Structure formats: structure tokens, C-alpha cells
Amino acid sequence: MKATIVTIGDEILIGQIVDSNSSYIAKALDKIGIATHEMLSISDDKEHILTTFQKLQNQVDVVLITGGLGPTKDDITKKTFCDYFNDSLIEDEKVLQHVKDIIEGFYKRPITQLNKDQALVPSKAKVLFNKMGTAPGMWMEHENTIFISMPGVPYEMKYLIDNEVIPNLVEKFERPFIVHQTIMTYGRGESLIAEEIEDWENNLPSFIKLAYLPSPGRVRLRLTARGNDEWVLKEAIKNQIISLTPLIEEIIVGFEEDDSIEVVLGRKLKEKGFTIATAESCTGGKIGQMLASIVGASSYFKGSLVTYATQSKIDVLGVSKEIIEKYSVVSEEVALEMVNKVKQIMGSDYAIATTGNAGPSKGDSEADLGVVYIAIATPNKVFVERFDFGQPREKVIDRAVNKAFELVYKEI
Known part of the structure; x- marks a missing residue:
């Protein structure tokens, strides 16, 4: 399975903010066996968004979009969704009540029309309920591609990914397993390590890939195995690490998946x-x-x-x-x-x-x-x-x- 992550927002393109959403989404997808094929950042422009949707249609299984949703007039993702899917906006009662609870109950102020508009969603969309904010997520299916739209606010996006998007993807698709193991090394450069483990690397099974992840003073060696049997993949990586360790034992400081x-x-x-x-x-x-x-x-x-x-x-x-x-x-x-x-x-x-x-x-x-x-x-x-x-x-x-x-x- 392949996915593309699209971030919408001029503030990313001009360097005003750093896109951390794509990294979080990619890691979440990886854990359930969905490979991120591409990450794109595009402008808040209707034609640009439509062109991007058309380009990705049937090329990947899932398109995950963040940004362009919110209580301001320049948030255009919902309207663009309607144009692309030939749909119209309807009011979702559950979302509207949630918006009222937040605005009138928490912020103690009258709800405005802009706030109410947050409850408008495309009629064909599966609404992904956002407990962390006023803008819901949207799940739209067209031909062989699923388009999932989420707010760009990181904590809202993370809530939807963890509680709505990933569970729904797991339920819908049968996915291969992806198993990672990272060896952390310190004090030796990438090229020197590559020379020392060249024979070992050349003899890796075809379903295991090695990536060098260098940074100042450290190199992380990440093994990735893909397949349909998780136990077989984990055992294969374990055996490869056993054979690698004696070659660079003096510079290995740990075996971790994500930890620094x-x-x-x-x-x-x-x-x-x-x-x-x-x-x-x-x-x-x-x-x-x-x-x-x-x-x-x-x-x-x-x-x-x-x-x-x-x-x-x-x-x-x-x-x-x-x-x-x-x-x-x-x-x-x-x-x-x-x-x-x-x-x-x-x-x-x-x-x-x-x-x-x-x-x-x-x-x-x-x-x-x-x-x-x-x-x-x-x-x-x-x-x-x-x-x-x-x-x-x-x-x-x-x-x-x-x-x-x-x-x-x-x-x-």
C-alpha cells in the first residue's frame, strides 16, 4: 500500500512554520504497514489543490491532507473537496453541537456564523469527529483512492490520526508488516562504517533494507523488513543484528526503533x-x-x-x-x-x-x-x-x- 501526504498552507512554503505534521503521519502509517510514497507541500490555492488531487488519483491508495480547515474565510479545503467530488456541503448536527459546546460553553461567547460553518461537511464525506477542535476531519473515497482531510493544527491532527484515521485504515485494508530496528553508533563516520560492514550488507536478504542515517557525531543504522509474516521478519532482523554486532561492537551504544x-x-x-x-x-x-x-x-x-x-x-x-x-x-x-x-x-x-x-x-x-x-x-x-x-x-x-x-x- 502507498500513501501520499499533502500539507496545504502558504505559511509552510514561505518558511514561516516547519511542517512537523508529515513526519508524525508517516510514522503512524509505517507502523500499520502503509508506505509513504511522497510528501507534498502546496499553496492555499484552489486550482493547485485540484491539480494535486487529479495527479494523485489512482496513483496511491491513500492521500492524507492537513491544513486548509478552520474558522477563517481563507480555509478552502472543504469547498475544493466539493468541487473535486461533485458534492455539496451539508450541516452535521453532531459537529455543530460540539462547536457550540466549545464556543459557548468553554469560551463563554456567542457563536458566530464562521463558527457554525465549521459544521458544514461534504454530503458524501465520512466525518472524522475532532474532539480537540472545531474543524472535523473528512474521509472521501473516489475510484481507487481515499482522500482524508484533517486540520493543520498539530494536536488536532494527532488526535484524528490516532483515534480516527489509523483505526479506520486498519479496518479497511489488509496490509503487509513493516518491521524496523535501529542500531545507534557513535564516534565513527558513515563511510568508514560502510567499508567495515560491506560484506555483511551485501549478503542481506532481499526483503531487508539497510539505511544509513548520519548526524554530527552519530550514525544510526536502520534495518527495515517488509513481508506478510511479522514473526519471520523480526527473527530475520534479529539474526542479522547478531551477525553485525561483532563487526562494529565498539561503537554501538544501543538498539532502538525510535529513541535517541x-x-x-x-x-x-x-x-x-x-x-x-x-x-x-x-x-x-x-x-x-x-x-x-x-x-x-x-x-x-x-x-x-x-x-x-x-x-x-x-x-x-x-x-x-x-x-x-x-x-x-x-x-x-x-x-x-x-x-x-x-x-x-x-x-x-x-x-x-x-x-x-x-x-x-x-x-x-x-x-x-x-x-x-x-x-x-x-x-x-x-x-x-x-x-x-x-x-x-x-x-x-x-x-x-x-x-x-x-x-x-x-x-x-
Whole structure:
């Protein structure tokens, strides 16, 4: 089965907002064995929408559309649906009552005609009830393609995908199984890994595909198997991982489907009852932010001190001014002071500290651009490693963050 995801909205095309809806929809489809064939972003233009519908008709099984639905006059998806399917709008009583409950009951204001118009739906549509907002979803079938329209508001779209769209697709179609397994590696580049596992990759069964997913400091190796027997697929992937592991065992940090290194790290800390804290300079709080973004992080993440300026390292962390003057603010000695101080202040079992020259100028240190010192404190030891991440600035910060996670993960 194939699907195309279409996002409607000029705000996406001009870069005003980032399209996160397509990613969420694609992941949901993948879990039920529907492959996303294409993702499109198109303008709020009736002719453009109609042309897109015509292009996709009978080329894919499902077209999932977000955007162009709402209480404003420029929301045109419903009217375009009527033109394309030769239909007319009718009022849905259940939707109208829901809109009244929200406007009059929750917002405590009179309902307007624009609000009432939210209850208008094409007469041929199957209405997908939206408990999270006023605009319902719509399910229309024409020849060999299903067209599903949803609001562009992310939390409304997610509710409809999880509670209406996916259950209906599961009920309607028999689908193949798609099984993923991702191996997370750190500290080695994509091309080098590819050389080391070339023979293994060449001997993969035809129904298993390998994808390299590189990012600064890390490479995820994703195995995907497709077929009609889920157990067979899972066993095949399991056996392939067993044969792969000895080839790159020293750089593997986990086996996960969706989870990132910070999620895996948090899980390990929680399992072992350990805590962690960070003192950040060149990474600007990004390590702490990524740790804090995980649900349940308060059980293991003590906090972060972002001491970006040299004086804040002295005033807030208590780093010795003499050490900074003697060795420079970007140095092994200052990184050691930072990690020891934050571990003491926060009372954590583990700690991370970063100091470096991310660029494009050198700031308070004469260290080369791209040089970063990362210090790790554990219950038993403290150590520092020096890295040269080059340029540009964004690359330095991202690689420093990933390397910090890698180093502390290995210690735990």
C-alpha cells in the first residue's frame, strides 16, 4: 500500500512554520504497514489543490491532507473537496453541537456564523469527529483512492490520526508488516562504517533494507523488513543484528526503533538510580535542554548551569580565576573545574561540562576555532577529552553535544 501526504498552507512554503505534521503521519502509517510514497507541500490555492488531487488519483491508495480547515474565510479545503467530488456541503448536527459546546460553553461567547460553518461537511464525506477542535476531519473515497482531510493544527491532527484515521485504515485494508530496528553508533563516520560492514550488507536478504542515517557525531543504522509474516521478519532482523554486532561492537551504544541517545541515556540513569547534572559553556545549555525534554527526566536530571561568559564561570560555578588566567578559559583544567563544581553544587552522581571555541570568533580564548574540551565526572573518576570539531559553529555545537552524550553513556 502507498500513501501520499499533502500539507496545504502558504505559511509552510514561505518558511514561516516547519511542517512537523508529515513526519508524525508517516510514522503512524509505517507502523500499520502503509508506505509513504511522497510528501507534498502546496499553496492555499484552489486550482493547485485540484491539480494535486487529479495527479494523485489512482496513483496511491491513500492521500492524507492537513491544513486548509478552520474558522477563517481563507480555509478552502472543504469547498475544493466539493468541487473535486461533485458534492455539496451539508450541516452535521453532531459537529455543530460540539462547536457550540466549545464556543459557548468553554469560551463563554456567542457563536458566530464562521463558527457554525465549521459544521458544514461534504454530503458524501465520512466525518472524522475532532474532539480537540472545531474543524472535523473528512474521509472521501473516489475510484481507487481515499482522500482524508484533517486540520493543520498539530494536536488536532494527532488526535484524528490516532483515534480516527489509523483505526479506520486498519479496518479497511489488509496490509503487509513493516518491521524496523535501529542500531545507534557513535564516534565513527558513515563511510568508514560502510567499508567495515560491506560484506555483511551485501549478503542481506532481499526483503531487508539497510539505511544509513548520519548526524554530527552519530550514525544510526536502520534495518527495515517488509513481508506478510511479522514473526519471520523480526527473527530475520534479529539474526542479522547478531551477525553485525561483532563487526562494529565498539561503537554501538544501543538498539532502538525510535529513541535517541538522550532518551536511552535517561532510561539507563533511571534504571540504575543515578542522577546527572551539566555545566555548559560553548554548548549553551543544549545538553541540559535535551535531557530536560524527556518525560520523567526530573527523576534523574538535577539541572544545568549555563556559564557562557568567563566571569559567570567564576561567579556562578566557582571556577578559580587563577586557573582561567593561567590555562585559558578553553582548557582541560577549566573543564575539570567546571565538572567538579557542578557535580558538587547539584549533588549528582554524574556530570558533564563543556568549554570551547564554537566560532566564528575566538572570544576570551586563543584556542583554535572548533576546539572543545568535554569533561565527565562519574562516582569513581573524572576525565577530560579534547576534540577539534572544525567549523561551522552549528556543527561544533551539535558534535559536542552528541560526543558528551556518548562519553557519559559509555561510563554508565
